[in-house]
Amino acid sequence: MTTTQLQPMPTDWRRALAVVAHPDDLEYGCSAAVAAWTDQGREVAYVLATRGEAGIDTLEPEKCGPLREREQRASAAVVGVFEVEFLDHKDGVIEYGTALRRDIAAAIRRHRPELVITLNHRDTWGQVAWNTPDHVAVGRATLDAAGDAGNRWIFPELVEQGLQPWDGVRWVAVAGSSTPTHAVDATPGLERAVRSLLEHRTYIEALTDQDPQTYARGFLTQNTEATGERFGGRPAVAFELFSR
Ligand SMILES: [Zn+2]
Numbered sequence: 001m002t003t004t005q006l007q008p009m010p011t012d013w014r015r016a017l018a019v020v021a022h023p024d025d026l027e028y029g030c031s032a033a034v035a036a037w038t039d040q041g042r043e044v045a046y047v048l049a050t051r052g053e054a055g056i057d058t059l060e061p062e063k064c065g066p067l068r069e070r071e072q073r074a075s076a077a078v079v080g081v082f083e084v085e086f087l088d089h090k091d092g093v094i095e096y097g098t099a100l101r102r103d104i105a106a107a108i109r110r111h112r113p114e115l116v117i118t119l120n121h122r123d124t125w126g127q128v129a130w131n132t133p134d135h136v137a138v139g140r141a142t143l144d145a146a147g148d149a150g151n152r153w154i155f156p157e158l159v160e161q162g163l164q165p166w167d168g169v170r171w172v173a174v175a176g177s178s179t180p181t182h183a184v185d186a187t188p189g190l191e192r193a194v195r196s197l198l199e200h201r202t203y204i205e206a207l208t209d210q211d212p213q214t215y216a217r218g219f220l221t222q223n224t225e226a227t228g229e230r231f232g233g234r235p236a237v238a239f240e241l242f243s244r
Helices: 030-039 060-076 098-113 133-148 156-160 190-198 199-207 212-228
Strands: 014-022 041-047 084-086 115-119 171-175 182-185 236-243
Touching: 014 030, 014 098, 014 133, 030 041, 030 060, 030 182, 030 190, 030 236, 041 060, 041 098, 060 084, 060 190, 060 199, 098 133, 098 156, 098 212, 115 133, 190 199, 190 212, 199 212, 212 236
Parallel strands: 014 041, 014 115, 041 084, 115 171
Antiparallel strands: 171 236, 182 236
């Protein structure tokens, strides 16, 4: 059992871009950190590879996609994020490859962040909980695209579209990693994180028979408190931080 303490996340940055596969990926913890950051006057934007259209068994993708897009925009607004973009990859079958790297590199060039956030790119959530292929693909492609964004020769078509290289990404922080290194105090953002998760109401109601409030609060409290054991006892959101 490790008791290594997590380090505080860097604070010398102004703009962050979070890139994930699905609506709700950022609301299972990360949004508590986002709320604290936007409170401090930092700009945060979201990019989602899909609209999560394959995420609800009882709802056809054509209806599910637009609904989940609306839920995601409402959810982001709760934590002070008003720029939410969708890359239109296909939910469930996102392919890691140059098309995905190019789309994410383009988003990084548009937003010019110093900090990029993504979700667990590793095979598992720790031990035997297998990760999904979409998360692995988007997480890996985001780590790669942070470098691609700075090289004008890797995707020259982006320069032709007016997207100049951006070599200013200093860190990529991976949420949900089983080997975190850093953390953010979740206390100031926790209530809004609960509300932001609750905006995914259709998804949550299809997922669990529990009362949505009880479910959202229970999940986020339990997770941030568990992380807090490695962050001086304060509820926290953990990240695995990669420097560039
Ligand atoms: Zn997901």
